[in-house]
Amino acid sequence: MTNWPRKLPPIRNRYFFIADVLLMPLAVLISFLLRLDVARLQFYTRTILIFAALAAVVKPVIFHLFGLYRRYWRYASANELVNIALATLTGTAVVTLLMYSLASLLMDFHPLPRSIPILDWLVSLLIVGGTRFAVRLVADHPLARLRRNNHLNDDQHQQQRALVMGAGDTGALIVREMQANPGLGLVPVGLLDDNRAKVGMTIHGVLVQGSRDDIPRLAREERIDEVIIAMPTAPGRAIREVVTICQQASVACKTMPGIYELLSGQVSVKQIREVRIEDLLRREPVRISGAEAGRYLSNAVVLVTGAGGSIGAELCRQIALYDPKELLLLGHGENSIHNILLELTEKFPHLAARPLITDVRDHDRLAAILTRHKPEVVFHAAAHKHVPLMEANVAEAVMNNVLGTRRLLQATEANGVTRFVLVSSDKAVNPVNVMGATKRVAELLVQDAARRTGRAYVAVRFGNVLGSRGSVVPLFQHQIATGGPVTVTHPEMRRFFMTIPEAVQLIIQAAALGQGSEIFVLDMGEQVRIVDLATELIRLSGLQPGRDVEIIFTGSRPGEKLSEELFAKGEEPRLTQHEKILVAQGNNLWDSGGLEQHLRELEVLARESDEGRIMAKMQEIVPEYRPWGGRRGDNEQ
Numbered sequence: 334m335t336n337w338p339r340k341l342p343p344i345r346n347r348y349f350f351i352a353d354v355l356l357m358p359l360a361v362l363i364s365f366l367l368r369l370d371v372a373r374l375q376f377y378t379r380t381i382l383i384f385a386a387l388a389a390v391v392k393p394v395i396f397h398l399f400g401l402y403r404r405y406w407r408y409a410s411a412n413e414l415v416n417i418a419l420a421t422l423t424g425t426a427v428v429t430l431l432m433y434s435l436a437s438l439l440m441d442f443h444p445l446p447r448s449i450p451i452l453d454w455l456v457s458l459l460i461v462g463g464t465r466f467a468v469r470l471v472a473d474h475p476l477a478r479l480r481r482n483n484h485l486n487d488d489q490h491q492q493q494r495a496l497v498m499g500a501g502d503t504g505a506l507i508v509r510e511m512q513a514n515p516g517l518g519l520v521p522v523g524l525l526d527d528n529r530a531k532v533g534m535t536i537h538g539v540l541v542q543g544s545r546d547d548i549p550r551l552a553r554e555e556r557i558d559e560v561i562i563a564m565p566t567a568p569g570r571a572i573r574e575v576v577t578i579c580q581q582a583s584v585a586c587k588t589m590p591g592i593y594e595l596l597s598g599q600v601s602v603k604q605i606r607e608v609r610i611e612d613l614l615r616r617e618p619v620r621i622s623g624a625e626a627g628r629y630l631s632n633a634v635v636l637v638t639g640a641g642g643s644i645g646a647e648l649c650r651q652i653a654l655y656d657p658k659e660l661l662l663l664g665h666g667e668n669s670i671h672n673i674l675l676e677l678t679e680k681f682p683h684l685a686a687r688p689l690i691t692d693v694r695d696h697d698r699l700a701a702i703l704t705r706h707k708p709e710v711v712f713h714a715a716a717h718k719h720v721p722l723m724e725a726n727v728a729e730a731v732m733n734n735v736l737g738t739r740r741l742l743q744a745t746e747a748n749g750v751t752r753f754v755l756v757s758s759d760k761a762v763n764p765v766n767v768m769g770a771t772k773r774v775a776e777l778l779v780q781d782a783a784r785r786t787g788r789a790y791v792a793v794r795f796g797n798v799l800g801s802r803g804s805v806v807p808l809f810q811h812q813i814a815t816g817g818p819v820t821v822t823h824p825e826m827r828r829f830f831m832t833i834p835e836a837v838q839l840i841i842q843a844a845a846l847g848q849g850s851e852i853f854v855l856d857m858g859e860q861v862r863i864v865d866l867a868t869e870l871i872r873l874s875g876l877q878p879g880r881d882v883e884i885i886f887t888g889s890r891p892g893e894k895l896s897e898e899l900f901a902k903g904e905e906p907r908l909t910q911h912e913k914i915l916v917a918q919g920n921n922l923w924d925s926g927g928l929e930q931h932l933r934e935l936e937v938l939a940r941e942s943d944e945g946r947i948m949a950k951m952q953e954i955v956p957e958y959r960p961w962g963g964r965r966g967d968n969e970q
Contacts, residue, residue: 349464350393350402356460357392358385364452380443387431392424417462425454494556495519496548498575499563500526500541507563508537522555545575549582559585626842629710629752630655636708637662638693638741639715641669644756644798647837648712649673653681661706663689664715693737703748710752711745712840713738720760723768724891728942734771736936742782753790754844755779759829759897761794763957766892770951770958776852780921781928783849791847794854794899796829798836805863809870817882819867822889827860827896839914846909852917854899854906901957
């Protein structure tokens with residue numbers, strides 16, 4: 334796991350903290366009232382005041398150490414109750430010890446009655462537990478649910494009436510989730526189970542109305558919109574039978590694998606919906622908010638290269654939300670540019686979107702485009718990205734990824750572009766493949782341009798983008814759909830993963846944060862084994878790895894590392910104002926003259942397609958580049 338500094342989590346439950354400071358002295362007073370009659374209280378006034386003051390100071394500190402101010406109490410359970418009991422017991426014990434040690438040395442007061450600490454603990458437990466569990470009671474009250482449902486119906490849409498197939502633990506979990514979160518748009522009308530002994534029972538107030546054979550009848554009588562399958566341990570044959578019954582009854586059928594099922598590895602249900610990419614992330618997707626991040630795009634002329642690709646197209650969609658003055662869609666493939674243009678025209682009829690079919694290597698055409706349209710912001714997403722293909726096409730990788738970036742930077746500098754963002758890759762860190770090495774050279778070019786111009790020219794490093802064209806997930810989905818096998822190159826192959834929306838949000842935020850020369854990186858958590866990703870995707874598709882679909886290992890492909898890195902030596906990561914975005918600076922020893930001379934020589938070699946000398950030159954520019962599988966340039970011994 335990559336080590337870098339992290340911000341402390343924000344303070345939560347501040348209202349509980351204030352309540353504890355105020356109520357812990359009250360617990361002391363109640364304890365004395367339970368132990369003593371009113372007439373004797375006056376003899377213990379000083380004792381009560383000292384004990385109460387210590388309780389107000391010490392107990393909240395103990396509660397903080399026990400994590401009572403980091404809980405989401407709406408979902409409090411027996412585990413939280415045990416934690417509260419231990420926290421209040423510890424708090425009372427510490428305060429009592431202070432009374433008999435430090436306080437007794439400094440102050441004169443009547444000693445505590447022996448039963449007071451016990452009473453104080455019980456009263457504190459009642460108060461602390463009561464205030465917190467009251468949140469759950471209020472949230473789960475039928476009137477609260479009704480208000481949430483009414484609000485949803487008024488402001489969003491009509492809820493769907495659902496049957497839950499499976500009255501076990503998973504079915505109960507799904508029913509409770511639907512009741513607690515009306516935003517799902519589902520109302521649990523009834524449960525079904527093939528165990529007839531469960532028929533007539535209720536779970537969370539929902540009646541078990543029959544078995545799978547009753548689906549057609551209940552669909553008619555109860556006006557059911559869909560059936561939710563909640564049978565994670567059932568064999569595929571049983572799942573397919575339920576799906577067939579639902580199809581015959583003309584009722585929709587879905588599965589809702591939850592976090593519990595994913596973590597426990599029990600998901601084994603027919604894939605009715607498309608698998609969400611977020612199901613495979615193993616972390617919460619990063620949300621980089623809003624309007625402030627992209628304010629610079631409003632009423633600006635924005636150019637996106639590679640606008641027809643997965644990243645470029647999503648970038649155009651999100652830029653359109655900020656109402657730019659003009660959005661320039663630059664790409665080499667006319668079909669992909671045509672498709673994103675049609676989509677933007679339909680979704681944003683007032684958007685001034687202009688398609689530009691050209692190659693980023695065409696300097697004259699680029700210069701003419703930028704001179705005519707004067708973009709203020711340029712996002713450079715056009716690149717060759719397939720590692721094995723670029724290993725076999727070294728000259729093309731250099732011409733497009735390096736020289737294309739150079740041409741574009743020359744045009745942006747000449748036409749006063751103020752913001753430039755290069756879409757780079759984690760493969761640029763200590764590269765072992767041609768694609769990564771070309772991306773590292775492109776980063777150097779951007780940093781050099783930023784130093785020379787003083788403009789906000791930056792780069793963004795991505796991990797593997799789930800769902801992008803040519804990525805591993807669509808390949809696995811195709812292999813699963815055709816019955817397998819699913820091919821994985823190596824059992825220990827690991828990668829950082831992010832979603833397309835995360836990638837695009839990072840690009841937009843980077844342009845806002847960048848001052849010049851920075852390389853921005855998203856905190857993507859830990860790397861995921863590719864074989865684990867394949868296994869989860871098979872399970873989410875309603876099949877069992879090894880039984881229904883085989884996973885085979887084909888061996889590492891040219892240019893592949895077993896794992897990637899986010900920062901190179903000399904690039905000490907530091908936090909930005911957004912806790913999930915880090916920035917790297919340094920690790921660039923080239924001056925403008927030296928880099929320019931290397932690029933001129935590299936261009937000559939690329940035009941001659943001299944792969945050995947190209948790779949040798951690339952190693953001169955990027956000393957940390959170590960070609961995969963022992964390949965060397967002509968200058969290597």
